[in-house]
Amino acid sequence: MIDLVKQLVACDGPSGHERVVRDMVRQMAAPYADELRVDRLGNLIVRKGKKAANGLRVMLSAHLDEIGLIATHVDEHGFVRVSNLGVVHAPYCLGQRIRFLNGVQGVVGHEIEGFTGEKITLDKLFVDVGAASPEDCPVQVGDAAVFQGSFQEVDGRWTGKALDDRVCVALLLETLRQLKDSPHEVYFVFTVLEEVGRKGARAAAYGIDPDVGIALDATATGDTPKGRKMAVALGNGPAIKVKDAGIIAYPGLVQAMEAAAAQLNLPVQREILMRGATDASMIQTARAGVPSGGISIPMRYVHSPVEMVDAQDVHQAMTLLLHILENSIQL
Ligand code: CO
Ligand code: ZN
Numbered sequence: 204m205i206d207l208v209k210q211l212v213a214c215d216g217p218s219g220h221e222r223v224v225r226d227m228v229r230q231m232a233a234p235y236a237d238e239l240r241v242d243r244l245g246n247l248i249v250r251k252g253k254k255a256a257n258g259l260r261v262m263l264s265a266h267l268d269e270i271g272l273i274a275t276h277v278d279e280h281g282f283v284r285v286s287n288l289g290v291v292h293a294p295y296c297l298g299q300r301i302r303f304l305n306g307v308q309g310v311v312g313h314e315i316e317g318f319t320g321e322k323i324t325l326d327k328l329f330v331d332v333g334a335a336s337p338e339d340c341p342v343q344v345g346d347a348a349v350f351q352g353s354f355q356e357v358d359g360r361w362t363g364k365a366l367d368d369r370v371c372v373a374l375l376l377e378t379l380r381q382l383k384d385s386p387h388e389v390y391f392v393f394t395v396l397e398e399v400g401r402k403g404a405r406a407a408a409y410g411i412d413p414d415v416g417i418a419l420d421a422t423a424t425g426d427t428p429k430g431r432k433m434a435v436a437l438g439n440g441p442a443i444k445v446k447d448a449g450i451i452a453y454p455g456l457v458q459a460m461e462a463a464a465a466q467l468n469l470p471v472q473r474e475i476l477m478r479g480a481t482d483a484s485m486i487q488t489a490r491a492g493v494p495s496g497g498i499s500i501p502m503r504y505v506h507s508p509v510e511m512v513d514a515q516d517v518h519q520a521m522t523l524l525l526h527i528l529e530n531s532i533q534l
Contacts, residue, residue, distance in 0.1 A: 204374070207377065208369060208370055211372055211373055216365070217268060217271025217289075217347045217348070218268040218396050219268070219288070219395070220271075224372075225241065225393065225395075229241070229247055232247070232376060232379055236249045236250065236251060237252065242410060244403050244407075246404075248390060248407060250388065251379060251385075251391065257531040258388060258531070259387050259388075259532055260390070260414045261389045261414065261528065261532075262417070263389065263419060263524075264392045265368050265372045265374065265392075265418075265420065266368045266394045267372060268399075269364065270287070270289035271288040272285040272301060272347070272349075273348070274343065274344055274346045274347075276344055277337040278337070281334030281336045281340045283330040285328065285330055285348070286325060288399060290506055291506065293323045293325045293328060296325070297313060297328070299311045299350055301330060302348055302349060302351050303332075303348040305342075307341045309342075310330070311329070313327055313328050330342075330348070349365070350364040352364035352510075360513055361511070361512050361513075361514055362511045367505055367506065368397065370512055370517055371421070374419055374524070378524050379391050381525060382529070384529060386530075387528060392411070401449070404482035405486075414494075415453075415456065415495065417497060417527075418481040419520070419524070420482065421502040422435055422442050422444070422447075422476050422499035422500065422502065423502065426503075434473065435472050435474055436501065437501045439470060440464075440515075441498050441499065441517075442473070442474035442500070443461060443472070443497075443499075444476075444496050444497035445457055445473050445474060447476035447481065448477065448480045449479075449484030450483050450484040450496075450497075453487075455533070456494055460523070463527050469523055481497055481499075483496060498520050498523060500516055501513065
């Protein structure tokens with residue numbers, strides 16, 4: 204799966220600009236799909252299997268988009284000013300290289316004197332693309348950019364940009380390839396616009412009208428110095444979502460996931476994420492309501508240029524998901 208993740212994070216796909224990533228995923232998914240389509244918002248929807256008597260229509264989601272920056276204006280000296288696409292923490296931008304989708308590369312500079320406790324905010328940062336005037340600047344208002352954090356494997360841990368949520372895109376692709384006998388009609392949905400309000404999942408869920416929804420996404424951890432107060436740690440197994448800022452997961456689904464993990468003798472953690480939400484919250488409230496939850500990958504430094512996951516957590520999440528899909532689900 205590592206090669207898959209590497210290929211996926213090498214693509215740039217900030218919210219609203221998911222086409223390159225989607226085309227790659229589409230090509231990889233096509234040989235294993237019973238049906239494949241891209242909806243009007245750009246969600247890639249891949250169906251595998253038909254609903255058997257003891258089966259459900261299951262919607263799985265992983266988002267294609269990554270956080271990024273968007274040019275708001277170019278100042279009189281040719282420096283590009285930017286705003287956020289999704290939740291971007293300004294301190295993480297300092298000293299970074301970023302890449303606009305038109306190929307222009309830039310260095311993030313700042314107008315903060317001496318770093319003496321002044322709050323670092325995006326409006327104090329600028330992108331130096333080597334221009335001396337607005338006329339000379341190869342970036343236009345509205346052009347989007349992403350971090351350049353390249354992928355590295357360090358001692359069983361994967362690091363790089365956009366692991367949120369490409370690691371789960373890879374996980375879904377691999378699950379699609381490996382899924383054999385399932386009583387369920389499974390929709391693998393690669394969503395757009397998650398980082399800007401989870402809008403892709405809402406539209407996709409309406410179209411699919413699933414019996415149950417499971418979002419695959421990153422979650423934060425509480426295992427770094429002075430980190431969040433949170434019971435999730437890197438390397439302790441996949442996290443089963445109980446609650447985040449957008450959803451209380453359907454209790455029957457949490458139980459079904461934990462029962463599957465127990466059968467497999469697989470370590471899992473319960474996830475309570477105080478800030479942040481996933482596609483699950485949108486699937487839950489689609490149409491007349493869909494019992495929903497999530498399997499989350501513990502991730503350090505989420506939404507930074509160098510996010511970090513543990514490879515074993517990812518592999519175990521896939522084992523768990525396959526087991527859930529290959530058996531009947533008691534909600
Ligand atoms: Co995210
Ligand atoms: Zn995410």
